[in-house]
Amino acid sequence: MKPTLPRGTRDFTPAQLLKRDFIFDTIKKVFKKFAFAPIETPTMENLSVLTGKYGEEGDQLIFKILNSGDFLLEPKNKNIELQQVDSKKLLPFISEKALRYDLTVPFARFVVMNRNDISFPFKRYQIQPVWRADRPQKGRYREFYQCDADVVGTDSLLCEAEIVLMIHEVMQHLGIKNIEIKINNRKILSGITEIAGSFGKETDICTAIDKIDKIGIEGVTKELFERGISQTSINILLPIINFKGNNSEILYFLKSALQNSTIGTKGIDEVEQVLHFIDQFGTQIDALKIDISLARGLSYYTGAIFEVKALDVQMGSISGGGRYDNLTGLFGLDGVSGVGISFGVERIYDIMEELNLFPQTDNSYSKILLTHFDVASMNYGMKIVANLRSSNIAAEIYPQVTKIKKQFEYANAKSIPFVAVVGETEMQNNTVALKNMLSGEQNIVDKDNILEYLQLK
Amino acid sequence: MKPTLPRGTRDFTPAQLLKRDFIFDTIKKVFKKFAFAPIETPTMENLSVLTGKYGEEGDQLIFKILNSGDFLLEPKNKNIELQQVDSKKLLPFISEKALRYDLTVPFARFVVMNRNDISFPFKRYQIQPVWRADRPQKGRYREFYQCDADVVGTDSLLCEAEIVLMIHEVMQHLGIKNIEIKINNRKILSGITEIAGSFGKETDICTAIDKIDKIGIEGVTKELFERGISQTSINILLPIINFKGNNSEILYFLKSALQNSTIGTKGIDEVEQVLHFIDQFGTQIDALKIDISLARGLSYYTGAIFEVKALDVQMGSISGGGRYDNLTGLFGLDGVSGVGISFGVERIYDIMEELNLFPQTDNSYSKILLTHFDVASMNYGMKIVANLRSSNIAAEIYPQVTKIKKQFEYANAKSIPFVAVVGETEMQNNTVALKNMLSGEQNIVDKDNILEYLQLK
Numbered sequence: 001m002k003p004t005l006p007r008g009t010r011d012f013t014p015a016q017l018l019k020r021d022f023i024f025d026t027i028k029k030v031f032k033k034f035a036f037a038p039i040e041t042p043t044m045e046n047l048s049v050l051t052g053k054y055g056e057e058g059d060q061l062i063f064k065i066l067n068s069g070d071f072l073l074e075p076k077n078k079n080i081e082l083q084q085v086d087s088k089k090l091l092p093f094i095s096e097k098a099l100r101y102d103l104t105v106p107f108a109r110f111v112v113m114n115r116n117d118i119s120f121p122f123k124r125y126q127i128q129p130v131w132r133a134d135r136p137q138k139g140r141y142r143e144f145y146q147c148d149a150d151v152v153g154t155d156s157l158l159c160e161a162e163i164v165l166m167i168h169e170v171m172q173h174l175g176i177k178n179i180e181i182k183i184n185n186r187k188i189l190s191g192i193t194e195i196a197g198s199f200g201k202e203t204d205i206c207t208a209i210d211k212i213d214k215i216g217i218e219g220v221t222k223e224l225f226e227r228g229i230s231q232t233s234i235n236i237l238l239p240i241i242n243f244k245g246n247n248s249e250i251l252y253f254l255k256s257a258l259q260n261s262t263i264g265t266k267g268i269d270e271v272e273q274v275l276h277f278i279d280q281f282g283t284q285i286d287a288l289k290i291d292i293s294l295a296r297g298l299s300y301y302t303g304a305i306f307e308v309k310a311l312d313v314q315m316g317s318i319s320g321g322g323r324y325d326n327l328t329g330l331f332g333l334d335g336v337s338g339v340g341i342s343f344g345v346e347r348i349y350d351i352m353e354e355l356n357l358f359p360q361t362d363n364s365y366s367k368i369l370l371t372h373f374d375v376a377s378m379n380y381g382m383k384i385v386a387n388l389r390s391s392n393i394a395a396e397i398y399p400q401v402t403k404i405k406k407q408f409e410y411a412n413a414k415s416i417p418f419v420a421v422v423g424e425t426e427m428q429n430n431t432v433a434l435k436n437m438l439s440g441e442q443n444i445v446d447k448d449n450i451l452e453y454l455q456l457k
Numbered sequence: 458m459k460p461t462l463p464r465g466t467r468d469f470t471p472a473q474l475l476k477r478d479f480i481f482d483t484i485k486k487v488f489k490k491f492a493f494a495p496i497e498t499p500t501m502e503n504l505s506v507l508t509g510k511y512g513e514e515g516d517q518l519i520f521k522i523l524n525s526g527d528f529l530l531e532p533k534n535k536n537i538e539l540q541q542v543d544s545k546k547l548l549p550f551i552s553e554k555a556l557r558y559d560l561t562v563p564f565a566r567f568v569v570m571n572r573n574d575i576s577f578p579f580k581r582y583q584i585q586p587v588w589r590a591d592r593p594q595k596g597r598y599r600e601f602y603q604c605d606a607d608v609v610g611t612d613s614l615l616c617e618a619e620i621v622l623m624i625h626e627v628m629q630h631l632g633i634k635n636i637e638i639k640i641n642n643r644k645i646l647s648g649i650t651e652i653a654g655s656f657g658k659e660t661d662i663c664t665a666i667d668k669i670d671k672i673g674i675e676g677v678t679k680e681l682f683e684r685g686i687s688q689t690s691i692n693i694l695l696p697i698i699n700f701k702g703n704n705s706e707i708l709y710f711l712k713s714a715l716q717n718s719t720i721g722t723k724g725i726d727e728v729e730q731v732l733h734f735i736d737q738f739g740t741q742i743d744a745l746k747i748d749i750s751l752a753r754g755l756s757y758y759t760g761a762i763f764e765v766k767a768l769d770v771q772m773g774s775i776s777g778g779g780r781y782d783n784l785t786g787l788f789g790l791d792g793v794s795g796v797g798i799s800f801g802v803e804r805i806y807d808i809m810e811e812l813n814l815f816p817q818t819d820n821s822y823s824k825i826l827l828t829h830f831d832v833a834s835m836n837y838g839m840k841i842v843a844n845l846r847s848s849n850i851a852a853e854i855y856p857q858v859t860k861i862k863k864q865f866e867y868a869n870a871k872s873i874p875f876v877a878v879v880g881e882t883e884m885q886n887n888t889v890a891l892k893n894m895l896s897g898e899q900n901i902v903d904k905d906n907i908l909e910y911l912q913l914k
Contacts, residue, residue, distance in 0.1 A: 003506050003566045003788045006554045009499035011567050013574075014581070017495050033846045035853035037822035038474050042466035042600050043500065043556075043586065044520075049460050063501075066521040066552055068590030072544040087529040094551075095523055097463045099500075109460045110468050117470075119870030121856060124471070129500065133525030143499050156856035158839075165843075280839045331460045365494035382615075382737040386622075389490045396492035399578055399613035413576030 008134070008142030014365055019358050020145075023345055024127060026173045027147045030166050031125040036149050039124045041106040044097045053105045053330065061132045063099040063142075064091065099131040103148040104327065104340065111152055112331040120153025120336075139315070139350055150340030152328070157270055160304045160323065161277030163341045167308055167319055168285050174348065175357040176318075181287045182307045184294035185271050186322070188254065191264015192292075195257065196236040198229050205229065206295035209241060217242060241293050247275065250290045270303060300324045306341060310351050318347045368418040368454065370397040370432075371407040377422040384420070384432065384447055391451050411437060418454060465591070465599030471822055476815050477602075480802055481584060483630045484604045487623050488582040493606045496581045498563040501554045510562045510787065518589045520556040520599075521548065556588035560605040561784065561797065568609055569788040577610025577793075596772070596807055607797030609785070614727055617761045617780065618734030620798045624765055624776055625742050631805065632814040633775075638744045639764045641751035642728050643779070645711065648721015649749075652714065653693040655686050662686065663752035666698060674699060698750045704732065707747045727760060757781045763798060767808050775808065776800045825875040825911065827854040827889075828864040834879040841877070841889065841904055848908050868894060875911060 005011065012020065028038075050062055071094045100106055103126045111118065127147045136142055149166065151159045164181060171179050189206060193199050204227040208220050215223070217238065224234050240257050243250065251272060258264030271290060278285060296305050303323030310318055321341035328336040352358050368388065370381040381397050388395040396416075398407045404421065411419045420432040426444075434453060435442045445453045462468065469477065485495075507519055528551045557563055560583045568575065584604045593599055606623065608616045621638060628636050646663060650656050661684040665677050672680070674695065681691050697714050700707060708725060715721030728747060735742060753762050760780030767775055778798035785793040809815050825845065827838040838854050845852040853873075855864040861878065868876045877889040883901075891910060892899045902910045 001505065001789060003569055004503060005499060005570070006501045006503055009501055011499065011571070012497040013571070014494035014496060017497060029849075032822065032851050033849060035823035035851045037471035039471060040469040040474060042462060042468065043588070044463045044466055044600065046461060046463055048458065060526070063525065064523040065556070066523055066548075068520065069517070070544045072547065087527045090529065091523075099522070112460055113462070114468070114470070119867055121867075123853070131500070143501065151856070154856050158835075158854070158856040162856075277839070280836045281843045282840050283843065332458060365489065366492035378615075379737045382734070383739050386738045386740065392486075392490060394489050394492045396580070397615070399608070399611050399615040410576055410578075 006142070008136030008140075010141065010143070015363060018363055019352070020345065020349060022358060023174065023348055023352070024145075024147070027170050027343055028125070028127065030169045030173065031147075031149050033169075034123070034149075034162055034166055036123045036125040036151075039107070039110060039126055040128060041100065041103070041110055041126070043100055043129075045100055045106055045109070047096055047098050049109050049331075050098050050101055050105060054101055058101065061134055062101050063131045063133050064095040065097040065099065067094055067096055100128070101132060102130050103128060103146050103342070104150070105330075107148070107150060108327040109331055111336065112328050112333045115333060118153075121151050121156075121159075122153050123149070123151045125149040139347060141346060145345040147343040147345060148340055150338050152336050152338035155303075155323075155325075155337040157273045157304075158277050159339050160270075160274045161281060163304075163306065163321065163339060164274070164278055164285060164288060165281060165283055167306070167341060168283065168287065170319075170343065171287075171308070174352065176310050176348070176351060176355070178311045179287050180289055180309045180311060181285065182289055182291040182294045182309070183271065183274065184291055184305045185267035185303055186301045186305060187263050187267025187270065187303060188258070188292065189267075189295060191258040191261035191267055192237060192240050193233075194261040194264060195240070196229075196233040198233040198237070201227075201229060205237065209293050209295045212241075212293050243292060247288070247290050250292065254292070267303075274304065296320055296322065300327060302326070302337075304339060313351050313354055315347055315351060317344070318351065319343045362417060364415045364417055365394060366396050366414055366416045367394045368396075368420060368450075369407065369411045369414075369416045370395070370420045370422065371404055371411075372398065372401070372422050373404065373424075374401055377424070377427060380427050381420070381422045381432075384422075384450065387448075388450060388454075393451065393454065420450065463599070465593030465597075467598065467600070472820060475820055476809070477802065477806060479815060480631065480805055480809070481602075481604070484627050484800055485582070485584065487626045487630065488604075488606050490626075491580070491606075491619055491623055493580045493582040493608075496564070496567060496583055497585060498557065498560070498567055498583070500557055500586075502557055502563055502566070504553055504555050506566050506788075507555050507558055507562060511558055515558065518591055519558050520588045520590055521552040522554040522556065524551055524553055557585070558589060559587050560585060560603050560799070561607070562787075564605070564607060565784040566788055568793065569785050569790045572790060575610075578608050578613075578616075579610050580606070580608045582606040596804060598803060602802040604800040604802060605797055607795050609793050609795035612760075612780075612782075612794040614730045614761075615734050616796045617727075617731045618738060620761075620763065620778065620796060621731070621735055621742060621745060622738060622740055624763070624798060625740065625744065627776075627800065628744075628765070631809065633767050633805070633808060633812070635768045636744050637746055637766050637768060638742065639746055639748040639751045639766070640728065640731065641748055641762045642724035643758045643760055643762060644720045644724025644727065645715070645749065646724075646752060648715040648718035648724055649694055649697050650690075651718040651721060652697070653686075653690040655690040655694070658684070658686060662694065666750050666752045669698075669750050700749060704745070704747045707749065711749070724760075731761065753777055753779065757784060759783070759794075761796060770808050770811055772804055772808060774801070775804045819874060821872045821874055822851060823853050823871055823873045824851045825853075825877060825907075826864065826868045826871075826873045827852070827877045827879065828861055828868075829855065829858070829879050830861065830881075831858055834881070834884060837884050838877070838879045838889075841879075841907065844905075845907060845911075850908065850911065877907065 129143050129145050131143050193202050208223040212220050243253050254268050301322035302325040305322040307317045308319035323339040325337045370385050372378040372381050385395045385397045419435045422432050426432050430447050431444050434445045586600050586602050588600050665680040669677050700710050711725050758779035759782040762779040764774045765776035780796040782794045827842050829835040829838050842852045842854045876892045879889050883889050887904050888901050891902045
């Protein structure tokens with residue numbers, strides 16, 4: 001049989017992991033600098049924790065795990081009439097657990113379960129894979145990593161400012177410099193619906209607006225109408241949402257447009273305060289743009305909304321987040337406001353590949369290969385390798401006696417930068433013949449000086 | 458509703474992750490020094506890849522994933538007669554994927570699928586969680602990490618020697634110094650069964666011998682008899698298996714006891730060769746003990762067998778491995794011999810906790826908290842925090858104006874080592890009042906000298 005991988009999943013080779021780790025390490029370093037601490041949650045969550053948190057569509061994309069053992073024989077299942085059930089009815093009888101769908105809901109669950117041991121405001125980051133039974137396509141996988149940072153237990157807008165700073169710094173360090181950090185506020189969107197006489201329809205309106213990039217202003221108009229927004233409302237809504245300008249112009253325009261909406265005015269104040277805090281931190285972030293049409297699908301945002309796009313490539317957002325006022329309320333803990341950001345590693349990886357942004361460092365996991373001609377020279381080489389390792393050099397010896405050509409081929413295939421050759425002459429003189437595989441340069445080096453030689457090169 | 462975790466799974470707090478990372482980093486560092494490179498495989502594997510590789514008992518412990526969508530309506534399921542099925546019969550209709558059960562089988566699958574891109578001998582390490590639907594108990598979880606290193610594509614016994622060196626070094630660096638590294642060889646066990654006239658019954662005999670620590674020599678005798686080994690065979694087998702002595706004595710004894718078994722003699726030669734290679738590497742490993750009764754459950758071992766025990770605690774093995782001659786043969790690629798080792802992180806963690814071996818480093822993710830009295834001093838503090846961060850210090854500012862007492866409580870709860878207080882005097886003098894939370898020492902420090910101050914302390 002020829003083995004295969006499940007659709008939408010991937011193996012990672014050493015070369016790919018080197019690049020992925022560069023991304024993870026960069027993000028982690030910034031999170032840590034801002035005093036976020038890591039947590040990890042289990043791959044499996046109870047279905048009761050996940051179900052109903054991602055909308056009906058989301059629920060269907062959750063990978064469910066079969067109960068273990070003889071799941072049809074469980075006592076509670078003795079009345080199940082199999083001939084009558086459909087998949088949905090059967091599910092509760094045979095599955096109680098599922099794979100993590102995102103990191104936000106498990107984090108809310110974590111906060112609620114550990115509330116007595118956590119000191120608030122609680123700043124955590126979390127870098128783990130999530131799973132979605134989505135239709136796989138280019139750049140979309142069924143298993144992929146999320147890198148999240150959230151602060152919960154404070155509604156201070158200073159946290160929003162810090163999130164913008166973190167986004168900015170992560171992108172700078174990754175080398176993705178031409179970006180747009182979009183910011184909006186759910187309260188502004190609420191204010192607009194209020195002004196337009198369709199208050200309470202935020203979800204419909206946001207869902208439609210969310211597609212503005214894909215279907216254009218006309219498509220949005222059509223969808224709004226289909227969702228029961230009156231033409232009068234649409235006529236008020238759209239010019240506001242579609243207003244373009246720099247941040248000052250947008251704020252000036254909104255203040256007038258939403259002056260009769262308390263919640264809208266509050267949203268504008270919040271955005272202004274975030275901008276002010278960023279100033280106070282002393283960083284100028286030209287990439288930060290207010291975008292009134294930014295809604296993002298998730299309906300749990302209550303304040304700031306963020307989204308990051310790389311401008312040099314055609315691709316969806318590479319990071320997004322916002323403030324949610326009552327996420328832990330889902331699990332019975334009210335009054336814990338939070339704000340967070342999530343980086344999409346898979347898209348960041350693709351962008352960095354496309355723009356050739358990964359650092360051109362030595363990508364070999366092995367620094368030197370010791371080659372030999374016979375048992376005697378192999379034995380001689382083993383001590384040399386042991387010595388190099390004791391100085392923390394990733395060193396290896398070809399593990400069996402074979403043609404020197406084959407050993408060099410191995411070094412080439414693995415991009416090992418140095419090969420030491422040991423033959424009779426070298427053994428007699430306590431040396432090795434050391435070849436720089438990149439330059440082709442070859443030198444006879446005293447066996448105790450290899451370390452110095454490698455460090456110089 | 459009160460959320461819960463699935464049985465046998467755990468959240469990890471920042472403090473726990475710090476300790477777990479110490480273990481992971483230590484193991485990784487050693488793997489890398491020996492020129493092993495990392496790979497990662499997906500959490501989900503096709504059931505066809507996993508099923509039948511872990512024995513019948515193992516198969517039942519595999520967590521199966523429900524097909525996504527309306528699994529009962531898939532075309533191939535239209536003839537399924539639900540009223541007649543039991544769990545086992547239903548399974549192939551509703552599940553095609555499962556969670557990784559170990560790292561060895563996915564690795565074999567990886568090697569087969571990537572054989573054209575891999576240069577052999579291929580040295581890989583892999584550190585990822587695995588899942589088993591085992592009954593949870595103290596120290597046994599349903600989700601736990603394995604840390605594996607394997608070399609495939611060579612039968613050189615130098616690899617076995619390097620594995621012993623890696624085990625030794627990992628344990629030294631972790632501080633678990635009082636250990637026993639047991640080594641045996643499957644061929645010796647085969648030789649013994651040959652001598653005893655029960656050749657071909659290795660699996661039965663190994664399974665029984667494997668329990669010698671738990672059920673003693675009498676228990677093993679009884680089980681061997683129940684498994685159809687004749688009393689005559691048992692009488693020959695057991696004295697050999699039960700022979701005790703130092704490594705030289707055991708080898709001397711075995712050479713005579715197995716002189717009429719070709720395979721047994723080969724096993725003895727292999728063990729001797731491994732010991733010789735370790736000598737050649739120049740490391741003396743007193744912890745390495747030949748143990749003729751070491752079998753380990755897994756039936757795929759064909760050569761060396763390893764197991765590591767910590768002697769200062771009552772606990773099962775913390776590491777194990779061996780050589781397998783035909784693992785990739787399961788997926789149609791023959792002739793790829795391999796040898797590997799797996800470290801059990803959960804048990805290592807428990808041992809290190811019990812023996813208090815974790816380094817007593819600063820366990821705060823936050824180095825300094827900036828506290829303040831009002832909006833003005835908060836604004837003043839934000840620039841200071843930004844400065845510290847630009848020097849890579851994990852720094853934070855309390856995100857809202859509140860009582861200074863509350864801010865100090867926050868610092869205490871998070872074990873933040875330094876707190877900077879900013880009030881009117883400090884703002885006027887361009888200083889902060891810097892308190893060392895451990896010593897209680899407090900100093901007025903120029904705001905531009907905080908970095909130097911922190912580095913001195």
